[in-house]
Amino acid sequence: MNKLLRSPLALAIALANTSLATQAWAQSEQPQTEKPKAVLEEIVVTATKRETNLMDTPIAITVMTEEVLTRQGLSNVKDIDKLVPNMDITIDSSQSAPVISMRGVRSTNITELGDPAVGLHLDGIYSPRPQGAMALMFDVSRVEAQRGPQGTLFGRNSTVGNVNIITQRPQVDEFEASLGIELGNFNHRQMRGMVNIPVSDTFALRGSFMVEERDSYLNGYYDPNQWDIRYLPEDVQNAPLYTGSEEDKNLVQRARWWEGGADGVQEVVKADESDFYNNSDQYAFRLAAQWEPTADFSWHLAYEHFQDDSAGSTDTIDCDKAALRVRTDDEGNYLDAQGNPSATPVPGSNGCSRIYGPGADSYTVNVSVPGMQDLTIQNVRSNLQWDFTDSMAFVYNAGWAKQTRTQMSDQDRGITDWDMSIFFRDATFVSHSHELQLQSTDNGPLQWVTGLFFFEENNDMQGGWMNSMASADYWNQSDRTLASKAAFAQGTYSITDKLHLTLGYRYTEDTKEDIGGHNMACNDSNPNLLEPELNDGRCFPSWDRTAYNNLPTDYFWNKDIYTVSTDNDIKGEWDYNNYRLGLDYDLSDNTMIFAYVANGTKSGGIGDVVVQYEQDPQTTEYPLDENGDRIVKQRHENTYDPEEVITYEAGIKSDLFDNSLRLSVSAFFSDYKDMQVATAKPLFVTYSWERDPETGEQTDEISADPFTVFQTDNIGKAEIKGLEIEFDWAITNNDRLNGYVSYLDTEIVSDFVQQWTYATVDLFEISYDESVNPENTQLTTNLKGNELPSSPRYSLNLNYSHTFDFDSGATLLPWVNVSWKDKAYFSIFNTDKHEDLYATDTPDAFSDTREAVTNVNLGIKYTAPGDNWSLEAFCNNATDETEFYWGGSGDGVIKGPVSMPRFYGVRANYHF
Incomplete structure (x- = not known):
């Protein structure tokens, strides 16, 4: 431990000495006649379950006010990563969920089976589903992003940090209201408002809302040539024949083997931007009440409703990486960019044009399944505090949340012949939590809080995956439950007036269980229970496009047509301990140093149960027992253990130059054990009759088909080192500069031997099977030595503003924000570290490297005298950078959700 802490402590002490010397110099050099300098306002945080001064709290915390969020155009948690050191957020479009990484640690399982690595709390109440981070943030007091393990006080899955959104509470002292309107390109419209009503001296109500609509920023097309066209409008299904040249014809997208003849190849049709993928159509409102009958008692009760009716998000293609790909024919002979024979490898000039046709770019996407999303999140939150003695208070925080999601999205986007989509049908997640606390309220040497925590979540997951040519799968998990209970205590004792000791401990028991869950299948070997006349008694009309498209659009949403593949009855139980041991020392009235060791734990979990049956590889038949049932060869159950992050951290916080400069520095080392990694994993081989790739007809040959499932495993150990420097400087009364600089070094240090699962077909030039x-x-x-994904080595964020004061009392505030992130990796495979393994001539075309990116936001705001109204012009992503948030490979291209192009507009606010 001494070795681990030596460097951070030395850095902290050196910075502290520099801080004290700088203060002394500044005070001695300051002229006596100089007018008062700007002073930063005190920031109050609740990171220790108590209200404390940010600069007196021995934790690395970034605080964002609603003014900052609005200025930067940040409307939900997924957008704040550029403002928080060593925080990185990507998007999984198939689940409409953010993947939040902090200090190199994240979770890649964002299904109902997974847990996040960064906890999300709303007014201190735990929010379990990652989709909750997509909900609109409005009428907030502040957002606190705490870095480092927060397990002792915040518990569940606050492994490397926690984000706590604190909303504005009703005020009993005055009436106030506000209304804001924002207009921008892509037909963007946003409105937000608030009204605070004091009903009496002890009771107040507050209502607030936010509405946002925006067209898609993608160049979207509907394609009637893909296999599944059931959801397309009639005019798209009957689109005219393609009339372009053969040279320009998209061979992948517009000339598949099932097309041709009298029908020919049809034109793609431009989609309506208002209801295409990556649009916005959402609203939220909150009703809150505050009751303070005495000075010793307060009760805050709030109901919040969020609704997202957009088309959801989708992946697009990284054209630059796709352009690196060398084309070959079926015999492996090289082709040039136009598809003609070539003696040497020839990378293409525009990778997207090969897939989507001339003029395509990284914002082009062709789909046959229009996006649809109906996401509803409802919350009830209650915060009660009773100071029942002069030295103690009772606090009861309770929350209820319900998330319901119906979703449909295209998964292949015309990149491959295989036409795939995913859907969720009224998938419902209901949770409730209760936390009871006792905490000290006096000014004695010991400040403490202790409590009990109870949480339960009931999940009803209904959804499926479509492989439109051959089969459909359905997930019928109607009773997946999670129960968690914990007891915790943490206290800080002032050993002297300047030296303070913090001890914290939490004991947690988690139980996860699936009762009666099934994975179900629908293919040509299963009977059709509904309309056998459509496909000759088969559940699924494999390889029959006409019969398939005669099926109703909701045909596969009915679980009654499927047969059970697996019974997912499974249960897992875990208990674990979290601790914190810390010291902080006041070097002066304005400077403190701190050091601690603490651990954070992400819960263990369960996965789907997979049954492997005996099968004859010569006939593909399954032998039956005496009861007529298939004989079970093996039952594959997936449970995995908790992962743990032990962090050693030291830091300094200082107010310099007469409280005009606020500086926070933290250095840390983390030991990351039993890492949970979710991947598609092949378990065993099944046998089936092959089909002719030209006609789809069954042949006399038998193929071995791998049975692959998505599951989570504990895979090893990593080490993480980092440095974070945050500052906020009121240079003058009119000039403000703030931001951060951060460093992060991650490495897998244990043997991690597994089968390669990233862009395997392309990198190794082998078949899918x-x-x-x-x-x-x-x-x-062996992936030992690789870096962790979403972990840029360096990152930087700078915000500068200057206020022009007018004699009338009006102000003009131009501002600029610049953020930069170093290159990182999309996946754990780090393809550039293993080039000796590959068969391809162009491994860079399939690289999982995420390039460095610079983002610039800027604006200018006019505020009228008396602060009654303001008008602001803004431009986000002013340099029009294209950034991908996720990596994956399909038919030799890198794909993922893409950043929004240059976005500009105006916003006006009026305060009543």
């Missing part, structure tokens, strides 16, 4: 064959030892790789 070979790529997921669990017996293919060619793909066994």
Whole structure:
């Protein structure tokens, strides 16, 4: 431990000495006649479950006010990562969920089975589903992003940090109201408002809302040539034949093997931007009440409703990486960019044009399944505090949340012949939590808080995956539950007036269970229970496009047509301990240093149960027992253990130059154990009759097909080192500069041997079956020495503003924000570290490297005398950078959600 803490402590002490010397110099050099300098306002945080001064709290915390969020155009948690050191947020479009990483640690399982690595709390109440971070943030007092393990006080899954959104509470002292309107390009419209009503001297009500609509910023098309066209409007299904040249014809998208003949190839149709993927159509409102009958008692009760009716998000193609790909024909001969024979490898000039046609870019996407999303999140939150003695208070925080999601999205986007989509049908997640606290309220040497925590979540997951040519899968998980209970205590004792000791402990018990859950299948071997006349008694009309598109659009949403593949009855139980040991010392009235060791734990989990049956590889038949049932060869149950992050951290916080400069520095080392990694994993091989790739007809050949499932495993150990410097400087009464500089170094330090699962077909130039064959030892790789994903080595954020004061009392505030993140990796595979394994001539075309990116936001705000109204012009992503948030490979291209292009507009606010 001494070795681990030596460097951070030395840095902290050196910075402290520099801080004291700087203060002494500044005070001695300051002229006596100089007018008072700007002073930063005190910031109050609740990171220790008590209200404390930010600069007196021995934790690394970034605080964002609503003014900052609005100025930067940040409307939900997924957008704040550029303002928080060593925080990185990507998006999983298939689940409409953010993947939040902090200090190198994240969770890649964002299904109902997974847990986040960064806790999300609303007014101190735990929010379990990652989609909750997509909800609109409005009428907030502040957002606190705490870094480092927060397990002792915030508990569940605050492994490396926690985000707490604190909303504005009703005020009993005055009536106030406000209304804001924002207009921008892409037909953007946003409105937000608030009204605070004092009903009496002890009771107040507050209502607030936010509405946002925006067209898609993608160049979207509907494609009637893909396999599944059931959801497309009639005019798209009957689009005219393609009339362009053969050279320009998209061979992947517009000339598939099932097309041709009298029908020909149809034109794609431009989609309406207002209801295409990556649009915005959402609203939220909150009703809150505050009751303070005495000075010793307060009760805050709030109901919040969020609704997202957009088309959801989708992935697009990284054209630059796709352009690096060298084309070959079926025999492996090189082709040039136009598809003609070539003696040498020739990378293409525009990777997207090969897939979507001339003029395509990274914002182009062709789909046959229009996006649809109906996401509802409801919350009831209650915060009660009773100071029942002069030295103690009772606090009861309770919350209820319900999330319901119906969603449909295209998953292949015309990149491959395989037409795939995903859907969720009224997937419902209901949770409730209760936390009871006792805490000290006096000014004695010991400040403490202790409590009990109870949480329960009931999930009803209904959804499925469509492989439109051959099969459909349905997830019928109607009773997946999570129960968690914990007891905790934490206290800070003042050993002297300047030296303070903090001890914290939490004991947690988690239980996860699936009762009666099933994975279900629908293919040509299952009977159709509904309309057998449509497909000759088969559940699924495999390889019959006409019969498939005669099915109703909701045909596969009915679980009654499926047969049960697996019974997912499974249960897991875990208990674990969290601790914190810390010291902080006041070097002066304005400077403190701190150091601590603490751990954070992400809960263990369960996965789907997979049953492997005996099968004859010569006939593909399944032998039956004496009862007529298939004989079970093996039952694959997936449970995994908790992961743990132990962090050693030291830091300094100082107010300099007469409280005009606020400086916070933290250095940390984290030992990351039992890492949870979710991947698609081949378990065993099944056998089936092959089909002719030209006609889809069944042949006399038998193929070995891998059975692949998405599951989470504990895979090893990593080490993480980092440095974070945050500052806020009121240079003058009119000039403000703030931001951060951060450093992060991550490395897998244990052997992590597994089968390669990233862009395998393309990098190794093998077939899909070979790529997921669990017996293919060619793909066994040790990832020791790799870096963790979403972990840029360096990052920087700078915000500068200058206020022009007019004699009338009006102000003009131009501002600029610049953020930069170093390159990082999309996945854990770090493809550039393993180039000796690959068969392809162009591994860079399939790289999982995420390039460095610079983002510039700027604006100018006019505020009228008396602060009654303001008008602001803004431009986000002023340099029009294109950034991808996720990486994946499909038919040789890198894909993922793409950042919004240059976005500009005006916003007006009026305060009553």
